[in-house]
Amino acid sequence: MxxxxxxxxxxxxxxxxxxxxxxxxxxxxxxxxxxxxxxxxxxxxxxxxxxxxxxxxxxxxxxxxxxxxxxxxxxxxxxxxxxxxxxxxxxxxxxxxxxxxxxxxxxxxxxxxxxxxxxxxxxxxxxxxxxxxxxxxxxxxxxxxxxxxxxxxxxxxxxMTLPTGMSATSGVNAIAHAVEAAYAVNRNPITTLLAVEGIRALAESLPVIVKDTANREAREKALYGAWLCGACLGTVGMSLHHKLCHTLGGSFNLPHAQTHTIVLPHALAYNLPSLSEEVRLKLGRAFPGADGDAVKGLNELLEKLGVERSLKAYGLKEEDVERASEIAMEREYPNPRKLVKEEIREVIRRAWAGEPARADL
Missing domain, CATH: 3.40.50.1970 (Rossmann fold)
Structure with missing residues (x-):
């Protein structure tokens, strides 16, 4: 170790x-x-x-x-x-x-x-x-x-009365903390354990909540998962996903949880090729039925939740994509994969368009 x-x-x-x-x-x-x-x-x-x-x-x-x-x-x-x-x-x-x-x-x-x-x-x-x-x-x-x-x-x-839409996006926002914690440069075995458990708890409970908002067992599991994911965010550094969301939220006034929900699978897909096999497997196995593929797991989870997948639905204009990529590249920050402006621009464009995430950049 x-x-x-x-x-x-x-x-x-x-x-x-x-x-x-x-x-x-x-x-x-x-x-x-x-x-x-x-x-x-x-x-x-x-x-x-x-x-x-x-x-x-x-x-x-x-x-x-x-x-x-x-x-x-x-x-x-x-x-x-x-x-x-x-x-x-x-x-x-x-x-x-x-x-x-x-x-x-x-x-x-x-x-x-x-x-x-x-x-x-x-x-x-x-x-x-x-x-x-x-x-x-x-x-x-x-x-x-x-x-x-x-x-x-x-x-x-x-x-218990949190609307299903906000439950879904707020829950995926929490998952984002754990996903980035799992591949943070200063990650550690304890935080990774919390991350995997937090993702699993939310990935299992959120689809149940969307179907039955008053399901107390699912609500308990979701809140437990959110606690663990938040604890991950508090102990290690974050990477590309959080940088993009801060850029889009702060500079373009996009809604916080919804933006995290849309961007997460694309940011993960970008970083996935640079992750170790061990990290890829741990993340993939945290999503039930994803066959060890975390990007697939996220895409399928968002489909189950029925959430909006495009940033343009929240007011981001196509011409804003270029400016967003410029802001996101202004300061260096730790990330598993080297950041290339043209590739980051494409990540944002895919999120703007609402395309399914894919690891082909």
């Missing part, structure tokens, strides 16, 4: 059904009494339910900020920080998906306040010390142990 480095991220995870009720206890354990609750405009009802739960436990929230936005724009963070400065808040609670959790991370790293995450999707951001922020049309990322949320409460009940 080759030497490796594995970093254990020190976050506390509470997982199960009905675990939201443990939130007051978690605050009391930390001697926190005045949290600012964060959400998107679409999730104010859930944020208000959290506030009500806390008041019933004699904990008075400092306030509610309900403007969390996709890709964590710095101007929204500045507005939230201004509100935070006017309050006597001693902590942050984010309830929602990647947009809200991203805002919580941005505020936490700026203020040092303890951040409690309550995920309602399968995004996985809650398990990473990584923050992606958008300013002037460019999305950049940074990693710092202080960005990692201190506490994560996974409550399966909060995902």
């Amino acid at each position: 080759e030497p490796f480095v594995y970093t254990v991220n020190p976050s506390r995870v509470v997982f199960g059904s009905g675990t939201l009720k443990q939130l007051p206890r978690e605050l009391q354990r930390l001697s926190l009494t005045s949290p600012l609750i964060l959400c998107t405009p679409q999730q104010t009802s859930q944020a208000n339910a959290v506030a009500s739960l806390l008041r019933d436990a004699s904990i008075a929230p400092a306030g509610l900020f309900e403007k969390a936005t996709m890709h964590t724009p710095t101007n929204v963070t500045a507005e939230a920080q201004s509100q935070l400065a006017s309050l006597a808040a001693d902590s942050l609670i984010s309830i929602g998906g990647g947009s809200t959790i991203g805002l919580g991370k941005a505020l936490s790293i700026r203020t040092g306040l303890h951040h409690i995450c309550i995920p309602t999707t399968y995004a996985g951001s809650e398990m990473t010390p990584i923050l992606g922020e958008t300013e002037d049309g460019r999305k950049t990322t940074r990693s710092d142990p202080k960005i990692l949320p201190g506490t994560v409460i996974y409550d399966v009940d909060l995902t």
Whole structure:
């Protein structure tokens, strides 16, 4: 076995059904009494339910900020920080998906306040010390142990009403973390185990959820898989897929989970020829019925989920493909295969057109 480095991220995870009720206890354990609750405009009802739960436990929230936005724009963070400065808040609670959790991370790293995450999707951001922020049309990322949320409460009940479309794309977004973790330059045996188990759990559960959104066993398995995939993202570096998605999301304002869903099989197909046989087999076997072929497994999974396969459906223009490839090539980053602009442009074009992924570049 080759030497490796594995970093254990020190976050506390509470997982199960009905675990939201443990939130007051978690605050009391930390001697926190005045949290600012964060959400998107679409999730104010859930944020208000959290506030009500806390008041019933004699904990008075400092306030509610309900403007969390996709890709964590710095101007929204500045507005939230201004509100935070006017309050006597001693902590942050984010309830929602990647947009809200991203805002919580941005505020936490700026203020040092303890951040409690309550995920309602399968995004996985809650398990990473990584923050992606958008300013002037460019999305950049940074990693710092202080960005990692201190506490994560996974409550399966909060995902039971997640629409099937968002369940599917959010779940594939989580799979993307594990796929790239499996071939990361700083991969290690522990992260690879988590990656394969996370992919398998989601690949098995997501098709069931699409057919039966109220299937509790599938929902539990999906949330478990998302947790593992998020943990992968938090311990190793990412490659081409995440770079492309940050480019497309930050510079062209494409929806986060949907973009990850569309790009993933194409990015994997590009890197596949440069992966070791061991990694190819581990990834391929994580997808049930794929005969050891991860690209085939992803193509078939997306077909089962009935998700949109083209970026043009979300507003990317054909003339944007060239610009996207230029941005994606501006800075070097680790990737299993050498990046060639003409080939990256073709990867983006195929994703734009909605073609099935194929490893022939």
